[in-house]
Amino acid sequence: MRLKLLRHATPINNGCLAGRGDVDADCSDSRAFAQMRDMIGDAGHVICSPAQRCRQTAKALNLFPAQFEPALWEQDYGNWEGKRFEDLPDLGRMEPDELATYRPEGGESFEDMAARVLPVLDRLGDDTLIVAHAGTVRAALSLTVGPAALSFSVSPLSLTIMRRTSQGWAVEAVNLTAGHA
Template sequence: MRLKLLRHAPPLTGGRLAGRRDVDADCSDSSACAKMRRMIGDPGRVICSPARRCLQTAAALGFEVTGTNPALWEQDYGDWEGQRYEDLPDLGDLEPERIAAHRPKGGESFNDMAARVLPELRSLSDDTLIVAHAGTVRAALSLVVGAAALSFAVAPLSLTIMRRTRRGWAVEAVNLTAEAECSP
């Protein structure tokens, strides 16, 4: 079973953390959308986070969404929601396990979010494309690398591909962008 995870197109946040805020996506780069659509190929089932930015991205790529799943929402950043990125605390010096356990006031930790997302991913039995968030992609990667998944870059409109085998999960590709299609 192949799992393709597409992070939504760039969110229109005005330089502020979106998290659970329901913001639009900038799907205006039709060339990037077309290239990503070709990279994805046959998506199998298409499941989305119910976030507007994810549904807009799926529509811009011409995918018919077979369902939405609230468990796929981005991490709830609590009091950090809506803050400018430069005003957020820098947790970069913490070890990945401590970052994963950190819970912003009124929000959830990465571990909390992963506990919500991972049962949904484990329940999949057919090839599936999930259109969701950077946190959702990192939660999937944590199936293979644990809290170190927080160190992965997950650009807007990027594709991550995983495969479930008899021995567990394997990562085929991470953070593929439309520009990657043109690279040598």
């Protein structure tokens, strides 16, 4: 079973952390969208986070009809939601295991978010494309590398490809963007 994970297009968030905020996506780069659609190829079954930015990205790529799955929402950053990136607290150096369990006040940790995303992936039986968030992609990557998945860069409108075999999950590609086409 092949799993393709597409992060939504660039969020229109005015330099602020969106997380659970339902912001729009910038779907104006028709060349990048055409290249990404070619990279995706046969999408198989399409599952989409219900977030506006994900739905807009799927629509711009003509990936409907899609199934909407609330468990694929981005991590809830609690009191950090809507803050400018430069105003977020500096957590200093944290080991991946420690960072994965860190929970911003009123929010959820990466482990909390992964605990709702991974059951969705476990249920998949056919080739699937998921249109979701950077956190969703990292949760999937954690199936192979654990909390070290937090170190992966996941650009807007990027594709990550994994394959489930009888031995478990394997990563084929991470963070492919239209420039890689």
